[in-house]
Amino acid sequence: MTTARSQLISVEATPYYHCVSRCVRRSFLCGYDELTQTSYEHRRGWVEKRLKRIASVFCVDVCAYAIMSNHYHVVLHINKDQAYRLSNHEVIDRWLTIHRAPMLIQRFLKSENLSEIEQNACLAIIQTWRERLCSISWFMRLLNQYIASEANREDNCTGHFWEGRFKSQALLDEKALAAAMAYVDLNPIRAGIADTPEASSFTSVKARIESHRKDQITAPSLFPFAGNPRNDMPEGLPFSLADYLELVDWTGQQVRGDKSGHIQSAQLPILERLGIKADSWLDVCTNIKKCTLIGSAAAIQTALPKFNRQRRTALQIP
Known part of the structure; x- marks a missing residue:
């Protein structure tokens, strides 16, 4: 049964959300279609360019993104104050x-x-x-409408391009935010189409690494890292770029199972700082796509009334 958007998005509960849109047709959003021997790789550029354009207009910040063959992920921050x-x-x-x-x-x-x-x-x-x-619904609407129109024009067809509404997950605390961002940035590695974060094309982690290499403070159109929480905390993600990259590297090494690809292991200061146990963290990163609310037990309990919900259909991070 479809859940009302008002029960999925509440800025009073959290400004952070993980959203996914999936292509409805067998035809690819991007990538290479073996059946028709057709490459749609150029469409990744469409999505990335449109995503950055809308982010430059809206008061919705892009924290992470990954553009895959038949779907894409984004982690968004609602900047209502702005x-x-x-x-x-x-x-x-x-x-x-x-x-x-x-x-x-x-x-x-x-x-x-x-x-x-x-x-x-x-x-x-x-x-x-x-x-x-400052509406995620409008942000996603303008992104998806444009891509659907361009793809239908190129395919010389009409009809639905996306699989209904986009799916969203509320990220209720720092742990949930870090887990969702790492999950998104590791999509190409889990799919076996990239070996390392820096080789993962059309992802936010690669964009951040490339900007860092160019001595830029942050990647254009991406929500910046503000560093560890402190009294004079500027606007941005509540951890540092260096710690986040170690988090992605370590998580990509550990989350293997039936997924192909891996990256080299590394020390992970962010796990200790956030008080995350390794086994619990891996469980979260493996099962993150299954729930609409993600956070600690206390954060979930506090947020439920703000989403007009009573049932705890959520992924709890210890």
């Missing part, structure tokens, strides 16, 4: 970079004399756009 700090004109400017302006808004921008009713109508439109700019 959306509500924007002026009315800043909201309009952002929204109109990917949409056309209604006539009433055009008149508003030209500072024409508007009646009180027209002024109120403009403010209502701007408020709607402000809310959409």
